[in-house]
Amino acid sequence: MADLTKQLQDYRLTTAKIIYHLPDYQEILQEFIWQDYDIAPKFPHLHNFLDFWTREIEGKLHSVYVAKRKIITSSDYRNADWMGTLQ
Secondary structure, three states: OHHHHHHHOOOEEEEEEEEEEOOOOOOOEEEEEEEEEEOOOOOHHHHHHHHHHHHHOOOOEEEEEEEEEOOOOHHHOOOOOOOOOOO
């Protein structure tokens, strides 16, 4: 139910592909996928996570790719084409 409440408050499902350097082998890149509900275009939850990453995790960030998707849209609603009773 909390997810539905967030969606009605204009949160969007946000996915971030985070590319970072391994701490012991700086020439090797690793990928991490982060996903949560966030508000576009400022993405405060993602920024909080990335701030935590730079403070607490040794792997230096290389790049971040962000995709968002509004979950509840007007195209999700439509009128019924048929109404009847089956017995």
